[in-house]
Amino acid sequence: MQPKEPHAGHRVELVSGIDALPGGLWRGLAPADDPLWSRPVFSAMERGAIGPDGYAYLVVRRGARVVAVLPLCLFGGLRLDRVVGPGERRLLAPVAARAPRLLRLPTLFCGHLLGQGHVLGPGRDDPAVARLLVGAVLEFARARRLRTVILKDFAADELAPLRGALRQHGFTVVPSLPDTELRLPHRSFDAHIAALPAKPRRNARSNIRKFAAHPGLRMEVLDSFAHLLPQILGLYRQVMDRADQTLDELDAAFLAALRPGDGLRPRLVACFAGDRLVAFLLCLFSGAGATGARIGLDYALAHEARLYHNVHYAAIRLAIAAGCRHIRFAQTAYTPKVEFGCDLVAQHHAITHLRPFRRALLRRVLPPALARARADALGRHARDEPRPPDPESRRAPCPE
DSSP: OOOOOOBTTEEEEEEOSGGGSOHHHHHHHSOTTOGGGSHHHHHHHHHSOSSOSEEEEEEEEETTEEEEEEEEEEEEEEEGGGTSOHHHHHHHHHHHHHOGGGGEEEEEEESOSSSOBOOBSTTTTOHHHHHHHHHHHHHHHHHHTOOEEEEEEEOHHHHGGGHHHHHHTTOEEEEEEEEEEEEOOSSSHHHHHHTSOHHHHHHHHHHHHHHHTOTTEEEEEESOOGGGHHHHHHHHHHHHTTOSOOSOOOOHHHHHHOOOBTTBEEEEEEEEETTEEEEEEEEEEETTEEEEEEEEEOHHHHHHHTHHHHHHHHHHHHHHHTTOSEEEEOSSOHHHHHHHTOEEEEEEEEEEESSHHHHHHHHHHHHHHHHHHHHHHHGGGGGGSOOOOOGGGGSOOOOO
16 A cells, blocks of 8 residues: 555555654554553564464555554455354354355454554544545555455544544444453552442452462562463463453464563562462553453462452552552453453444445444343343444534
């Protein structure tokens, strides 16, 4: 894809990898307190085999100045049966067994495969930049024959400047699974626990006691963990084998490439039984933010010793000690995370198909299917999700 001609003084070009974007430029554009958006994470994604077949970045310039960047992830054949809910997966099982190729969708994801979506840069609120970006996304998808296009997990205020251009090009905006964020106003973990409501506070103290009742267990925080990669991947596989959705799967190459730099500080919260790793939580730190990115558990011991809860408690302790203002966790297991004190952060997908008939089918089928999957995942916590006013009601309409 060649750079497009200037539009309202802007032009867009395609960059094939993070190494082509200067480090200083990326640091100036990416959110400083979201470690998933640090440059080393994107570099590790490109070096690993975690799902996508390729990566690219759309860069909008005004003159010599970069005003917007949108990362892209390319899937030549995304497996539909791995990204739908359990009910839909059961319905698709006969097709998966007899004609699996029918369930492989050439798909383009825009934003961040592992975290919340953003358009980076000072031009993200400019309607002219929005029109240029959305048009460039669709042109790129056509050129690569990636017929399903998804802007993944964007907060409402991040998506608002794009909505006019998205409507013009037939995108459907639907709620996605919320993120989970724990704000950290307290100076110690004990103070955090003491501030919880009565039942979560009792449950947390009970979980800590049950972990302590296993004297052979110990918790460590590791700066370097390459020597543990085989055990890490074994525990991670146990979790992934039980997951409802598997859009991405971290591998040894990704974990080996994930190194400190550009503000990123990776840490492994590791639980050992003797010399054997029985649980871990991969934590990433940047600025005043932290993320509990991925977890692994030995399910033979996990329930009895409350491993899931206690590796999260260790991560919260670590984030408080590091002076973080918040820590985010994954879009799973909402019950314990709400008990930790997490807020649910509303997010949305914007989805279209390049073929008109399938686009119309998506509009009809997708919203109720995703609503069912969200309801199953959230359960009783659907009521905990915030319902902010539509940002469009506070903005001038985007010209179409």
